[in-house]
Amino acid sequence: MTNVPNITLNNGVEIPQFGFGVYKMQDKDEFMNVMKMVFEAGYRHIDTAAYYGNEEWLGQAIKESGIAREDFFITSKLWNADHGYEETKVAFEKTMKRLDLDYLDLYLIHWPSDHYVETWKAMEEFYKQGRIKAIGVSNFQIHHLEDLMSQTEVIPVINQIETHPYFQQDELREFMSKNNIAHEAWGPLGQGKSNLLTEPILVKIAENHNKSVGQIILRWHVQRGTIVFPKSVHKSRLEQNIDVFDFELTDQEMKDIKGLETGKRLSGDPDDVEFLKESAKKKID
Numbered sequence: 001m002t003n004v005p006n007i008t009l010n011n012g013v014e015i016p017q018f019g020f021g022v023y024k025m026q027d028k029d030e031f032m033n034v035m036k037m038v039f040e041a042g043y044r045h046i047d048t049a050a051y052y053g054n055e056e057w058l059g060q061a062i063k064e065s066g067i068a069r070e071d072f073f074i075t076s077k078l079w080n081a082d083h084g085y086e087e088t089k090v091a092f093e094k095t096m097k098r099l100d101l102d103y104l105d106l107y108l109i110h111w112p113s114d115h116y117v118e119t120w121k122a123m124e125e126f127y128k129q130g131r132i133k134a135i136g137v138s139n140f141q142i143h144h145l146e147d148l149m150s151q152t153e154v155i156p157v158i159n160q161i162e163t164h165p166y167f168q169q170d171e172l173r174e175f176m177s178k179n180n181i182a183h184e185a186w187g188p189l190g191q192g193k194s195n196l197l198t199e200p201i202l203v204k205i206a207e208n209h210n211k212s213v214g215q216i217i218l219r220w221h222v223q224r225g226t227i228v229f230p231k232s233v234h235k236s237r238l239e240q241n242i243d244v245f246d247f248e249l250t251d252q253e254m255k256d257i258k259g260l261e262t263g264k265r266l267s268g269d270p271d272d273v274e275f276l277k278e279s280a281k282k283k284i285d
């Protein structure tokens with residue numbers, strides 16, 4: 001079982017740097033089966049969201065694991081249709097009921113849709129009550145972070161953003177680092193949407209270390225101090241993904257990967273107002 005290092009967030013809470021994401025896991029039997037393998041492989045940090053439709057199964061998998069609650073780090077997210085002060089209070093209670101947990105380790109605003117300031121104020125209250133150990137955001141650009149921080153009290157601990165070697169987010173990372181906001185990468189392997197896993201430069205580096213390309217990409221994230229939680233429903237992949245703490249990429253290899261930046265996202269753009277409006281039409285029960 002791999003020993004995963006912790007990262008200390010700006011409020012003193014510790015988060016395992018390596019976790020498992022459960023986006024697009026929508027078959028219950030497969031979910032329960034995969035989670036057994038995930039816990040066995042040593043993952044304790046799980047990233048879900050109201051939007052993923054599997055919070056209830058995750059709560060059940062945690063209970064059935066027999067592992068103590070305090071050994072887990074559980075993240076969920078408030079969906080775009082639920083923004084606003086009162087709406088957030090209702091959405092959070094629903095998430096907690098589905099997960100059937102006493103507290104949540106991390107609650108994130110999923111996307112910067114309208115009314116995120118009011119949303120944040122409700123999240124601050126749950127945080128102060130101890131029902132959420134840390135609060136953060138996802139898909140926030142610099143201007144969203146500046147706007148939020150100028151109107152609210154608690155600084156987000158984390159910004160969870162699309163990040164992989166083709167879209168490295170250096171400018172936003174620098175802003176986050178200056179403001180002590182940790183970087184979580186979603187789609188760390190490019191979500192299987194591009195040629196990232198067959199990229200010749202990465203294939204060469206993988207050969208140098210006798211590792212897979214997936215492991216090289218995940219090691220690159222870890223070495224940049226980023227928190228990652230790749231998803232896989234396959235035992236061999238989920239075991240190999242977390243096994244990236246026994247080797248190091250050289251400065252030259254890190255530079256070669258830096259050169260892969262394309263400036264292009266593979267998924268949704270947080271500044272695309274129409275996309276945010278459209279997504280907010282999907283209500284979560």
Ligand SMILES: NC(=O)c1ccc[n+]([C@@H]2O[C@H](COP(=O)([O-])OP(=O)(O)OC[C@H]3O[C@@H](n4cnc5c(N)ncnc54)[C@H](OP(=O)(O)O)[C@@H]3O)[C@@H](O)[C@H]2O)c1
Pocket residue numbers: 020021022023024047048110138139160161185186187188189190191192197212214215229230231232233234237238240241
């Ligand atoms: N905040 C947000 O807006 C947002 C958006 C997207 C995702 N997320 C979070 O980030 C997590 C990770 O992102 P993601 O699931 O979208 O994408 P990802 O982890 O980059 O990629 C997952 C894809 O890669 C495949 N894969 C996994 N390990 C592999 C390996 N070693 N070799 C080859 N292929 C491999 C998986 O296939 P198999 O399952 O078939 O192995 C799956 O198709 C999500 O699960 C979710 O928790 C957040």
